[in-house]
Amino acid sequence: MLPPSIRPLPLGQNLLSAMMLGLLGVLYAPLLLHWADGWLTKSISIEHEYYSHGLIGLPLAAYLAWSDRDRWRQLPNQTHVLGMICLVAGVVLYGVQLPDALNLSLPLVLLGLILWLKGTSGVRLLGFPLLLVALATPTPLPYLLTAYTLPLQRLIALVAGLILMQFGMDVRVEQIYLFVNGQIVEIAPYCAGLKMLFASFYMGLILLYWTGAWASRLKTTTFLIGVLLVSTTANIIRNTLLSYFHGTGRSQAFDWLHEGWGGDLYSACALGLLVFLLRGIEWAIATWSPVPASPSSMSDTPVPSSTPRSPR
C-alpha cells in the first residue's frame, strides 16, 4: 500500500471513473433495454433473436468485471494507442445511428476503454467478460450464414424422415421438404439449428470458464465437439417432433414447440445437458488418462507412454 500522500487527488480519480461509468450507462442503457425487451418478448428481428443468450451473458459479464475491480485498480497504468482508435471508432459508429452500427459500437467502446486505460494487461484481465459482451452483440451474421445452411437443412430433413419412417408413417423427403401424411413441412434456414448452436457454444464457453476446464486443451476440444453433436442431435429430434405434430394434425402441440414456450423449454433442457456432458468428459479423462493429473499441471494432455516416469 502506498501512503496516502503519494496518491494525489484520489477523489478526482474516483470521480472521473464514476463519470465514465455513468456516461457508459447513459449512452447504452436504452440500447441494452431494447435488446433485453426484444429477447424477452420476441418483438425483434429473427437475426437479433439469435443472440438471446445475452440475457444470461451480459449480466454475468457485468458481474465478472465488477468482481475484478480491485485487480483492475492494481494493474499498472499502460496505454495502448489502439485503445483510442477503438474508442473513437465506437463513438463514430454510435453517431451513425443505424441499428447495426449502434450495436457494434458497444463492444468496440468497451475494448477501447480497456486498452486505453490499462493496455494489454487490462484486456487479459477482462478478456472473458469482453468476449461475453462481443458474442451477445446482435449483428446480421446469422443472415449471411443462412446461405450456407442448405446441406444442414437437407441432413435434418433426411434424418427426420428416416426416423418417422421407423414409426411406420407415410413420409417422403424432397430436398428440404418433408411430406408427412400429405402435409408439407419445410425445414427453413432458420430451423437449421444455428440459434441452438450459437446458444450452446455460448453456454459451453461459460461452463468451461466457470469450472476452469479450459486450462486443458483436451477437455476444451472434446467438450466443444460434444456441444456440436448434442446441439445438432437435439435439433434433429425437435424437427422430427415438429414434422410429426404437423403431419398428424396436432397443430396445438406444433405451435407450442415451434413458437411457444415449449421451444424455450426444449432449448433449456438441451443446454442443461451440457453440464452433464462436461462432467462426463472430466470423469472420462480422469479415469482413462494414462498419467494421473497432478493438481499443479497446467494441461491434462496425456504424456506419451513411452516416456519412462518413475512413480513417486
Place this chain on the structure above:
Amino acid sequence: MVRLLAAVFVLAIALTQALPHYLTGEWAWTHPPQVKQLEQLQALQKQGLTMPDWQPLSQETMRLGGHRWSVQQFVAPTPHLPAPQLPTTDMTVVLMLRPQLENTDQPQIDWVNIGSEFGWRADADRWIEFSAPSPAGHSTLVQARFLRYWDHSQTYAAVQWYAWSNGGSANASRWFWADQVSQWRDRQRMPWVAVNLLIPIEPLGELDATRAIAQSLGQTVQSTLLATMLPSSNRLSP
C-alpha cells in the same frame, strides 16, 4: 488521470448525440431506414409486371414455399440474334416475381422451393451474366443462376436472380452488401425483387443453346424492373 479525462471527453462527445434521442424518445431502432418503393412492390405482387414489348397472356398469385409469387405468362418476341439455329417463332415465357413486401423482408434461399413445388427435376446448374441499363443511364450487372428444369412433359431453361436498384445476383449476400451501402450512404434500405424466368426449350434440350436468348430476355426483365419498380434513390438521378 489525463487518460481517464480523455476517455470521459470522448464519451461526452457521444453523449451529445444521445441526448436528442432522450428528448424525442426516438431511437435508431424505433426509426430504422425504410424502403421507399414499398407500395409499388406490394402492387407488383398482385398485378405483376407490365412488359413493354411482351404480350401478356395471364397473371395469377401463387403460394410457393411459404411466400406468394406473381406468376405471369407472356408471348415474347424472339430476340434479334445472329444465331441461325434459334427458333424463329415467338415463344411463351413464364415470369415469376417475388417482391419485397415489408421493410424487414430479406431475400432467402428462394430457388430451392421452385423445382420441388412443381415436381420438376433440376440440373445443369451454372452462372450467366448480363448487364441492363438503368433509367439514369448507368449499367447494372446481373449474375444470375442458369439451370434446366424438366419433367415428363416439359423442359424449361430458368434464369434466377434477385434484382435491386443498382445490380442483381442469385447470391443473397450480394444484396446484403448493396443494402449496407444504401443504408450508410442514403439512409434507405435497398428494395429487391426475386425473379424466376422460365423459357420453354425442346425436351431435354441443351441449356447452352439458349444462353443468348436467356441473356437477352433477362436483360429486358431487369431493365423493366429498374424503370418501374426499383427506381434508384440515388442523388445522381434527376
